């Protein structure tokens with residue numbers, strides 16, 4: 094038991110320690126530059142929640158300071174004694190620096206700054222970074238890091254997963270640009286989705302289907318499958334692959350202005366490669382205003398009402414083509430009815446009393462479905478769909 098608790102605590106601690114790879118940062122940032130070469134020009138970029146001595150965020154932005162046209166780069170770290178994961182050795186960079194202080198190294202955050210050609214070699218780059226200890230531990234919520242946020246134009250990082258909601262709020266309340274890594278599941282959080290619906294936050298360029306590899310603290314237990322996948326992508330050793338990571342941003346990029354190429358309802362019903370869709374068609378929900386569209390490639394181009402589409406739609410969302418009008422989560426309050434207790438008929442024939450129908454979009458059925466879980470209330474048959482985002486064709490103004 095004690096061992097399990099220790100293991101659990103170690104796992105939770107390490108859950109915040111995923112280190113982003115240079116190639117992923119480069120690929121993402123380059124896409125914004127392709128769309129607008131001045132995205133970062135004359136801007137102050139803040140990289141909080143970092144470890145600037147070896148972070149790829151600091152390395153990338155410092156090395157590309159001139160190419161991006163930055164005005165100022167600030168990178169801050171979180172003191173090891175404040176982290177949940179405390180295994181840490183100061184780098185030679187720190188210990189050999191004249192500013193090294195053995196009393197501060199574990200309890201103070203650090204700030205690295207780049208604004209000028211300190212070594213006067215004719216260019217501003219990583220060798221010109223200047224650093225000192227922060228007054229406090231570098232918590233992004235501290236007064237001094239809040240002040241740095243207020244001085245910044247764009248905040249870029251991979252924040253601690255456990256504080257993602259709070260981190261997004263921290264940026265939004267200051268109305269700053271952002272480019273951060275998060276988990277795809279956070280799209281449906283009640284603190285995050287409203288920003289997406291209002292077009293104040295959207296997905297970055299690196300899509301849902303791309304795997305991202307992260308460094309992990311030495312010796313971290315990684316699922317062998319993820320380790321092998323990371324190795325296949327060229328990252329051998331203390332790395333893992335997180336298939337559900339993606340970028341969130343409010344910086345514009347070209348991909349979000351490319352409309353989906355779609356067909357009419359009639360043509361989708363005739364030509365779709367999805368057999369289950371062909372058999373079922375566009376069924377209306379029983380507890381939401383809208384029709385069920387189970388695949389992004391059968392979203393019709395000639396329907397003006399509300400449509401429930403997979404969450405992955407967000408990866409293809411073009412705000413000139415569609416508007417987002419809701420999500421099938423109880424907290425959103427979009428459901429039109431509340432079901433009493435139901436009987437769940439599982440695929441293996443097991444029947445249980447549940448209240449699950451209130452958790453998602455529901456379709457009323459005429460006949461018992463083959464090979465699918467279904468529900469009954471009295472004589473009426475129902476099935477539940479996956480979580481959906483509700484969209485509507487953008488009305489021409």
Ligand SMILES: C[S@@+](CC[C@H](N)C(=O)[O-])C[C@H]1O[C@@H](n2cnc3c(N)ncnc32)[C@H](O)[C@@H]1O
Pocket residue numbers: 109110111112113141142143144148149150170171176177231232233234250251252253254256
């Ligand atoms: C997911 S890691 C990413 C590190 C780095 N940005 C990168 O991508 O390579 C998040 C980091 O934030 C640190 N952290 C945790 N809580 C923090 C807080 N309240 N303020 C600042 N940093 C925090 C964690 O210790 C961890 O090192």
